[in-house]
Amino acid sequence: MSVAETVERAAASGLPSTARDDRARWLEALASALETERFELVRIAAAETHLSDARLDGEITRTAAQLRFFADVARDGAYLEATLDAPDPSAVPPRPDLRRMLRPLGPVAVYAASNFPFAFSVLGNDTASALAAGCPVVVKAHPGHPELSRRTAELASRTLDAAGAPAGAFGLVEGLDAGVELVQHPAIAAAGFTGSERGGRALFDLAAARERPIPFYGELGSINPVVVTEASARERAAAIAAGLVGSFTRDAGQYCTKPGLVFVPAGSGVEDAVDAALSTVIPQQQLTDGMTTAFTNGAAAFAARDDVHVLGGSELPGSSPTVVVTDAEAFTADPRPFLTECFGPLTVLVRYRGPDELDRSIAALDSSLTATIHRGADEDVSRLTAALARVAGRIVFDGWPTGVAIAWAQHHGGSWPATTASVHTSVGATAIRRFLTPIAYQDAPESSLPAELRTGNPLGIPRREHP
Incomplete structure (x- = not known):
């Protein structure tokens, strides 16, 4: 017909x-x-x-x-x-x-x-x-x-x-x-x-x-930013790293809610814990050859930059989990490449030093389906919540955005390009x-x-x- x-x-x-x-x-x-x-x-x-x-x-x-x-x-x-x-x-x-x-x-x-x-x-x-x-x-x-x-x-x-x-x-x-x-x-x-x-x-x-x-x-597309506060990194860096790796590599990273951009305190140990957690992940085949090629090209473009370094991926197939690491200064100087979704098991860690660098980084964000905050015990993150509410349709606290419950109060949306x-x-x-x-x-x-x-x-x- x-x-x-x-x-x-x-x-x-x-x-x-x-x-x-x-x-x-x-x-x-x-x-x-x-x-x-x-x-x-x-x-x-x-x-x-x-x-x-x-x-x-x-x-x-x-x-x-x-x-x-x-x-x-x-x-x-x-x-x-x-x-x-x-x-x-x-x-x-x-x-x-x-x-x-x-x-x-x-x-x-x-x-x-x-x-x-x-x-x-x-x-x-x-x-x-x-x-x-x-x-x-x-x-x-x-x-x-x-x-x-x-x-x-x-x-x-x-x-x-x-x-x-x-x-x-x-x-x-x-x-x-x-x-x-x-x-x-x-x-x-x-x-x-x-x-x-x-x-x-x-x-x-x-x-x-x-x-x-x-x-x-x-x-x-959606980059789904995550903010790891200094207090949360001090309390549970290893657990946050394990959760992140599990989330962005789930089913070869082929989720619209994959956390693709993560702000972590410089020197907090989160980066090292992510590197360690990556070694436990088994690469998975992506849905199509075209997606695999696009992912490989996206990861290679990051690896070619002189303001980043890459964890994982270099010695593995094109669909292998990859973490791109940069600092807030490089991110805010030219945020567009870091805000472009790379569909697959890749995420970007942005090291920030203090609240001013974090504020400038958040101000550069595009809209996303989700934003996530990992906070310390009893930490007041109301100001951070308000800043992320500007760019996200759903805000997740102390969890990961991969997983969208079917519910009357659920919202899965956001402004362009989400x-x-x-x-x-x-x-x-x-x-x-x-x-x-x-x-x-x-x-x-x-x-x-x-x-x-x-x-x-x-x-x-x-x-x-x-x-």
């Missing part, structure tokens, strides 16, 4: 008018189907991505949890932001009867990610949140796992059909040209993307250049907000109102009502 046929089928599906309970039931059916076919899906994914069976098995569990989570979000109904204002003729100006809620945008294009072949791919978080919102989904498969994408799409179509979902609620397209055509199709109302800054920017520009531009929700839409998240309940748009009804007869806005709240959803 062509891109145009797939999109037109989605547009004609009638999914936006379906009941929230039905959509929740379909999402739960998808979760169960994934779990039922877990063994075969893991086998295919392992062959295509080089990720371990254990990692992939855990990712299926996460993906099923995401689908069930958004089933709960759909049933709850609070995401609709239903608000009622009673008429008040004495107000200036007079206030009519106003009732407002969010409604589905329409067919959504989802661009699958390479590094999460389940959780951010065909039936990943974007697909789950869009279907929960009532938006039909057309997924553009990632070329890094084509067989898995097809098999997952077959499972999704079969499951949705058996559960009674409307035909066209879900579709799959493949290929670079198909991805371009998809975002330009006039029936597509929004797009979700997880991937590189270059690829995301190209699609974002296409979405904006349409005769009728559409929102493009891209999760792109994402293309800083007010939104791609993980957590409010990810559904990307695929909704407001509508208000003024003095509407009851028969014309959606059930969620009718007098007496017949569906019992959370609503804000002003007398």
Whole structure:
């Protein structure tokens, strides 16, 4: 089926008018189907991505949890932001009867990610949140796992059909040209993307250049800075180093939340502890040959600089863990190379001497998905927290950012270049907000109102009502 046929089928599906309970039931059916076919899906994914069976098995569990989570979000109904204002003729100006809620945008294009072949791919978080919102989904498969994408799409179509979902609620397209055509199709109302800054920017520009531009929700590059305070380094340098190495090398460093830039006190022992911890790490194969080449080139560019030295990597294959070490003076003199994401198991340590150098370094940061603070016992880091809140969508204390919980309060976003839409998240309940748009009804007869806005709240959803 062509891109145009797939999109037109989605547009004609009638999914936006379906009941929230039905959509929740379909999402739960998808979760169960994934779990039922877990063994075969893991086998295919392992062959295509080089990720371990254990990692992939855990990712299926996460993906099923995401689908069930958004089933709960759909049933709850609070995401609709239903608000009622009673008429008040004495107000200036007079206030009519106003009732407002969010409604589905329409067919959504989802661009699958390479590094999460389940959780951010065909039936990943974007697909789950869009279907929960009532938006039909057309997924553009990632070329890094084509067989898995097809098999997952077959499972999704079969499951949705058996559960009674409307035909066209879900579709799959493949290929670079198909991805371009998809975002330009006039029936597509929004797009979700997880991937590189270059690829995301190209699609974002296409979405904006349409005769009728559409929102493009891209999760792109992120450096995810970490600050190790002097107090925390004195208390637990070895533990911090071990945690860092475990985080930035996890699954060959192929995480959007990988800590890629770490500010450490000069002479604190953290650098030596990182060097020691590196010797215990076994290099892993990256997802594609292209990613391996890009990583090797990025590491080599750092190694060629005369203001850095490199720990690890020099005698190992291209995907081996690498730590680049520099000082705050070099970083602030030319921060751009250090702020450019090197996708893979590489991080940069920046030695700082005192709070002034740390402040200047933080002032040079770009926006990121996360920022992390390692603090001493009872240390007041409120000033540091405020500085990092300027550049991060999530601040982690005394932990590591690799790992994004599925939760109502989760936020996985940030300003450019972390994402293309800083007010939104791609993980957590409010990810559904990307695929909704407001509508208000003024003095509407009851028969014309959606059930969620009718007098007496017949569906019992959370609503804000002003007398």
